Amino acid sequence: MFPSPIEKSSVGLRLAYKVLLPVALFLWLLPLLAIFMTSIRPASDIATGNVFGIPSSFQLLQNYGEVFAKTDALQYLLNTLMIAVPTTIISVALACLTGYALAIYKFKWALPLFFLFVAGNFVPFQILMLPVVDMSNRLEIINTVPGLVMFHAAFQTGFCTLFMRNFIKALPFELIESARLEGVDEFKIFWHLVLPLVKPAVAALCVLIFTFIWNDFFWASVLIRDDSNLPITVGVRTLNGEFVQQWHLVSAASLLAAVPPVLMFFAMQKHFIAGLTLGATKG
Amino acid sequence: MTSNTTVLTDRFATATGRAIAAGVVLVLCVAALMFVSTDLVQELFGYSQNIKAREPTFFIRISLLIGAIAAAFFLITSLSYYKRNKVAIAPWMFLSIGLVFFMIYVIVPIFQSISYSFTRWNGLYDINGIWTGEWVGLHNYKLLLNDPNFYTSLWNNLLWLLLFMLAVPIGLFIALFLNQTVRGIRIYKSLFFFPFVISQVVVGLIFTWAYNPEFGLLSEIWSWFFCETKTNIMGNLTRVCSPEPPSILGDETMATYGIIAAGLWPQIAYCMILYLTGLNNISSDQIEAGRLDGAKGWKMLRHVVLPQLKPATFIAIVVTVIGALRSFDMIATMTQGGPYGSSNVLAYYMYDQAVGEGVGRYGYGSAIATVLFLIMLVYISYFLWRMYQDEMEAR
Numbered sequence: 001m002f003p004s005p006i007e008k009s010s011v012g013l014r015l016a017y018k019v020l021l022p023v024a025l026f027l028w029l030l031p032l033l034a035i036f037m038t039s040i041r042p043a044s045d046i047a048t049g050n051v052f053g054i055p056s057s058f059q060l061l062q063n064y065g066e067v068f069a070k071t072d073a074l075q076y077l078l079n080t081l082m083i084a085v086p087t088t089i090i091s092v093a094l095a096c097l098t099g100y101a102l103a104i105y106k107f108k109w110a111l112p113l114f115f116l117f118v119a120g121n122f123v124p125f126q127i128l129m130l131p132v133v134d135m136s137n138r139l140e141i142i143n144t145v146p147g148l149v150m151f152h153a154a155f156q157t158g159f160c161t162l163f164m165r166n167f168i169k170a171l172p173f174e175l176i177e178s179a180r181l182e183g184v185d186e187f188k189i190f191w192h193l194v195l196p197l198v199k200p201a202v203a204a205l206c207v208l209i210f211t212f213i214w215n216d217f218f219w220a221s222v223l224i225r226d227d228s229n230l231p232i233t234v235g236v237r238t239l240n241g242e243f244v245q246q247w248h249l250v251s252a253a254s255l256l257a258a259v260p261p262v263l264m265f266f267a268m269q270k271h272f273i274a275g276l277t278l279g280a281t282k283g
Numbered sequence: 284m285t286s287n288t289t290v291l292t293d294r295f296a297t298a299t300g301r302a303i304a305a306g307v308v309l310v311l312c313v314a315a316l317m318f319v320s321t322d323l324v325q326e327l328f329g330y331s332q333n334i335k336a337r338e339p340t341f342f343i344r345i346s347l348l349i350g351a352i353a354a355a356f357f358l359i360t361s362l363s364y365y366k367r368n369k370v371a372i373a374p375w376m377f378l379s380i381g382l383v384f385f386m387i388y389v390i391v392p393i394f395q396s397i398s399y400s401f402t403r404w405n406g407l408y409d410i411n412g413i414w415t416g417e418w419v420g421l422h423n424y425k426l427l428l429n430d431p432n433f434y435t436s437l438w439n440n441l442l443w444l445l446l447f448m449l450a451v452p453i454g455l456f457i458a459l460f461l462n463q464t465v466r467g468i469r470i471y472k473s474l475f476f477f478p479f480v481i482s483q484v485v486v487g488l489i490f491t492w493a494y495n496p497e498f499g500l501l502s503e504i505w506s507w508f509f510c511e512t513k514t515n516i517m518g519n520l521t522r523v524c525s526p527e528p529p530s531i532l533g534d535e536t537m538a539t540y541g542i543i544a545a546g547l548w549p550q551i552a553y554c555m556i557l558y559l560t561g562l563n564n565i566s567s568d569q570i571e572a573g574r575l576d577g578a579k580g581w582k583m584l585r586h587v588v589l590p591q592l593k594p595a596t597f598i599a600i601v602v603t604v605i606g607a608l609r610s611f612d613m614i615a616t617m618t619q620g621g622p623y624g625s626s627n628v629l630a631y632y633m634y635d636q637a638v639g640e641g642v643g644r645y646g647y648g649s650a651i652a653t654v655l656f657l658i659m660l661v662y663i664s665y666f667l668w669r670m671y672q673d674e675m676e677a678r
Contacts, residue, residue, distance in 0.1 A: 002562065002570050002588045004579075006463045018465065025474055031489045031548070032477070034500050038492070052503050094381035101377035105370065111674065113382065115667050120389040122605055122663050126633045126652040130399055130645050131392035133638075134406065139341075140321055143334075146341050154388030157381050186373040187360075215482035217612040222638065233484045237616055240488060247492060254488045258481040265480045269473060276553070277560050277598060 039063055039252040046247055063252045071242075073253055075228065076235035077260075079145060083220070083231055084213040086149045091156035092205045096198065098157065099164025100190055104176055114165055121158030125218050128155075136223060148223045152216070156209050163275065167201040168194065204275035207268040211261045232257040298361050305357035312351035319343055352380065393656065399649035400424070406643045416646065423650035432624050433651065436632040439539050440608065440658070443628060446543045447550060447607035451599045454554025455592075459584075461555075462562045472559060479552040487616030490545035494531040502528040532618050538626040542613050550606055554599045561595030562588075597669070604662050608655065629655040 006017050026033070034052065040063060041055035067073050102114045132151055133142065141147030171194070179189045217233040224230055230238070236250075236257050243249050265272050324343065325336035356376060359365050365372050400423055404416025427433045461472055478486065493500040510524035531541040565588065573587040589596070611630045614620060620627040620635060627635075629651055637648025 002565060002583060003459055003462065006465060017463070021465075021471055024460070025471060028475060029477060031493050031500060032481075035489050035492060046498060052500075094384065097377045098381035101374040105374035107371070107374055110374070111671075113378065115670070116390065117385060118670065119663050119667060120385060120393075122659065122666065123389070123393060124608060124630060124652065124655045124659050125611070126630050126648075127396045127656040128389060128392045129396075129634070129652070130406070130637055130649055131395035132388065134395075135387075135392075140337050141341050144338050144341065146338060146345075151388055154384045157385050158389060161381065161385075180370075186369055190377070211480065215484075217482065217484045217615065221615070222634075233482050233612075236488065237484055240616070247498075250488065251492065254485045258485050261480045261482070262477070265476075266473065273556055273560060277557055277595075 035251045036255060038247055039255055041248060043246060043248050059248075063248050064256065067249055067253045067256065070249070071239055071253065072227070072235065073232070073239075073256060076230055076232040077256070079229055080214055080231035080233070080260075082145050083148055083152065083216075084210050087152040087156060087213045088206050088209045090149070090153035091160050091209055092202055094153070094157045095160030095164045095205065096195065096202070097190075098161045099168050099198075100194055102161065102165045103168035103171075104173075104194075114161070117158045117161040117165075121155075121162060129222055133222060143224055143226050143229065145224075145229055148220060151219060151223065152213055156212065160205050160209065163205055164198065164201055167198060171197055200271070200274070203268065204271040207264055207272045208275035211264060211272070214261050302358055302361040305354045305361065309351055309354035309358060312347045312354060316344060316347045316351065319347065396649045396656075397653050399645055400653045402646045404645040406637075406645045419646065423647050426647060427650055427654070432627060432632060435624055436627040436629045436651075437654075439626065439628045440655075442539055443543055443546075443607040443610055444604065446540075447547065447603050448600075450547050450550040450554045450603050451596065453547075453551045454599065455558050457551065457555045458558035458562060462559065472556075476552050476556050478549040479556070481549065483546075483549070483612035484616050486545060486549055487542075487613045490541070490548075491532065491617050494541055496528045496530040496533075501531070505529075532626075533622060535622050535625040538618050538622060542610075542617050542626055545617065546606070546610060546613050550603060553602060553606075557595045557599045557602075558592060561592045565591050601662070601666055605659075608659055608662075629658075 006014055037052070037055065038046070040058055040060045042057055042059050045056050098117070102110050102117075136142035136147050136151070139147070141150065175193060176189055179193055180186075184193075215233060216231070217237070220231045220234045221237075224234070227238075236253050239253050240250050319340060321333055321336045321340045324330070324340040325333055328336065328339060330336045330339075359372070359376065401418060401420055402416040403419045403422070404414070407415050409415050457475060461468065461475060496502050505528040506522060506524060509526060509528070510522050513523050529537065531537045569587055569591065570583070573583050578587060609630065610628055611634070614626060614628060614631045615634075618626045620631050624632075633648045633651040633655065636644045636651060
């Protein structure tokens with residue numbers, strides 16, 4: 001283990017580490033803590049300059065309630081859910097198929113096509129923006145939630161394929177080989193043999209893609225103009241414009257937007273991290 | 284003998300029967316697909332506006348498409364040709380849906396964008412559905428070369444790339460700091476990772492507020508050093524500062540640095556988690572061997588630990604470069620490229636030119652996007668080349 005384990009060092013150092021740890025964390029999360037404190041204080045506090053002290057009264061429920069009552073935050077959150085869940089399902093499902101094809105079959109297009117998925121996954125969004133807008137226009141799905149889901153699902157298929165292919169490649173190939181020799185149909189091998197084995201990868205991808213899509217701002221702002229279809233990220237930005245000088249509400253709305261991915265992360269931490277390392281480092 | 288033949292013919296009959304059924308469904312689905320339109324759906328279901336018929340039409344189309352694909356698969360698998368060449372055909376069937384989908388939405392648009400960049404177009408079609416743009420050759424690129432905003436954006440992109448790289452060593456540093464086994468360390472690790480999980484829009488808002496010169500976090504810290512509270516003639520408490528706290532996002536020279544600093548926050552968290560996982564997998568034998576050889580501290584890090592962290596470093600650099608070049612959300616929430624375009628980057632400038640206020644300049648926007656794409660292409664090629672080497676080694 002590197003650096004040397006702290007329990008083997010002197011008492012002073014050990015104590016210093018134990019003190020330093022919470023202090024460092026406090027500084028690291030200071031912006032977040034500060035905005036949380038703002039979100040639970042009354043508006044009058046900010047006006048009188050009490051931005052960082054003890055709030056004159058704790059208004060957690062009032063402020064967050066006001067966000068829901070005064071704005072379309074609930075609608076925005078629902079829209080985000082309607083975008084993120086189908087996208088996750090479609091792209092992970094498609095990637096199981098493509099990843100399987102690219103990992104198991106040895107045909108000469110396997111590597112070039114795999115690289116195509118990888119390369120497409122890394123391009124800047126702006127190079128796709130105008131043709132995608134144009135196409136959505138002509139397919140008459142611009143400004144709709146399904147239209148946004150279609151794009152997200154297609155784009156995320158690239159990342160999911162990268163991950164899934166590498167995961168399946170690491171499975172023992174002899175299993176598939178022997179099933180083939182027994183005369184099992186290719187689709188049955190996929191369904192009954194490989195799919196149960198890739199469950200961890202599916203879990204990792206689901207958590208990750210859900211978070212990516214939940215946090216997407218660019219594509220939603222390009223493909224959706226209708227207020228009633230906006231996801232929470234764009235919604236919060238709009239609120240920021242409407243609620244000038246009402247920082248307690250803006251901060252409450254921002255934190256609301258962050259809650260679901262944070263919960264997701266804490267619930268599925270192991271899978272989340274496995275996904276982020278692109279499968280490069282196992283563990 | 285006779286019973287054998289009947290079984291054979293029976294089998295043949297069901298196989299052909301299935302093939303024919305699948306073929307009929309396929310033809311029906313494709314025909315219906317060509318027939319369905321929003322106008323038809325509007326009329327059938329009695330929607331008052333055409334726009335309201337859009338989503339139902341989409342779902343009808345998608346269902347028909349799925350039906351057609353399923354039928355096609357049934358048809359193919361019941362052919363004897365498939366049964367003889369399973370291993371050659373099956374991968375294409377597994378690939379087909381995802382690949383076509385990805386091609387339509389990602390690969391083809393790249394080339395479309397590049398072709399747009401040689402035109403002047405505002406994104407519209409005339410009433411007959413005919414494209415209204417015109418071909419202008421390299422005109423947009425010539426305009427770019429004389430556009431000071433383009434150079435500002437390019438320079439800012441460079442700044443992002445360079446300064447964003449700080450996330451890698453800082454992430455490593457925090458990872459080393461946290462790589463201990465004291466009580467509750469797991470919770471500390473996840474809390475340190477926290478900023479990455481939050482949306483960039485929210486990070487942007489948090490920092491916009493933190494930078495606010497009147498009541499932000501930074502002005503509060505500033506006031507500890509440079510301000511005193513006085514009672515003014517009205518009898519109210521006021522804050523007098525000398526010098527005044529800086530308005531980071533309102534200042535042309537500081538805005539970009541302010542946004543980059545905000546962007547570093549989640550990016551450091553990402554690099555940290557990559558290194559933490561990397562450190563987990565380090566072989567303890569080599570560390571012990573290094574200790575026996577008298578290596579410690581910096582020497583140990585440099586010669587024993589870092590070589591083993593190479594995969595983590597590689598991924599960290601890749602995601603940081605991509606993050607730097609993709610920076611859009613933060614700029615959109617914090618400054619919208621301002622003041623006076625000083626915090627623009629290519630990604631945001633392109634968006635602004637193409638679909639921002641006023642007339643859409645699709646051609647010019649595409650030219651900017653193409654430049655950004657070419658910069659990214661350098662990194663993509665490098666990444667693919669590295670992957671190719673790994674693949675060849677693995678064989």
